[in-house]
Amino acid sequence: MDEDEEIVQSYLVWGAMALHYAELFANLSRQRKLNTFLLTVVKSIFQDMISMETVIAKIMEYAKTLVSADRTSLFLVDSNDKQLYAHIFEVNDNKANSDDPAITKKEIRFPIGTGIAGTVAKTGQALNIPDAYEDQRFNRDIDQMTGYTTKNLLAMP
Template identity: 35%
Template sequence: MDIAMQQQAFERLEKQLRQKEKELYSIQRIGKALSSTLNLDELLKLIMQEITTLMDADRSTLFIVDREKGEIWSKIALKAEVKEIRQTLGKGISGYVAETGKAINIPDAYQDNRFDPATDKRTGYRTRSILCMPVWNPQSAEESREIIGVIQVLNKNDGIFSEEDEALLESLSAQVAISIANARLYSRLEKKFREIDLLYDFEQMLNSVQELPKMLGRLLVHTLDHLEARWVLGYVPHEGKYFFFATDRQHRIYFESAASVSLGWMNFVQQPT
């Protein structure tokens, strides 16, 4: 091997070493963030920034799967010209990955018939190379694995994404999955604690000496706050009378009647838009 070839080999090894160092530092930063914050938005934004840097890409997007609506939506979209991107499951590259669970590495987006150019047309952006990876729920069983998201990385700066990029993104997608799972668990625990607090407040109110209309109003306002709803209403029979109360915080409706409306006890909640 002549000196020129040795020099080229040395430069390749040096480049690979620098890349591995970058990967190690990024994984360390992600690990530190995982252990220090439960703010899902901050955590996912940091991870997506690290992914974009490591992939040497122009931008990246994290999509969350919404099974009820049959679509995916952009939770984190770095450098995107639009506030939110929504895609039907099975449509476009990211929708295809969300539906099939298959990773995709495309050197030229416009040569792939699965690519949907609608976002490019709307924003003026030109998509070239794409690397798209499913995010699997780490808490689901192996035989019934659930896709909870998709990571899409666009336009590698020096050409197309490599097999090494695929392996690295697959590894990093596991970090994203853990972040989402931890945040969801924390959210469920918070909800349980709020429910316990609400039941305790209800018990205190029921044990206090106060008129039924006043107590009913307080109970429903507490329910409204707990559910983060727009409206809540209640109807209850008491000592031959029937009490009705509704509120949206700003307005309150209350009346009592000697006649039954045959509703028993009920509540109606409309979630915020």
């Protein structure tokens, strides 16, 4: 019985080491992806002297890829009018040139506290909404304006 216990114990040690190294590898892979993205953004800023809109579009495209979303939106706070607004509303997949994401520009404005984005802006708390149309805070007017049907949402301050 002692020999069997020693064998099992050695397998457990090897298993724990394998799990530890797998976790380290996953963390390093995530960090490498982030570093690659940041280098791409910095390269774009200093080599291409691109506009801030393009930099924001690239950041939105990375966020979209990072969370496996099919759409991203960036809302800014207009503190004078106490509203949220979006100048860069959508980053589309651009198959022809992956370094230059296509941007659909629309301006949408609504009061802070209205909708999911307005709630996040007001509270400063992230929201993960599994079914947008089941949430009373969801502003259906945005879908009507954009022609897009929102299924679920991840909103961050």
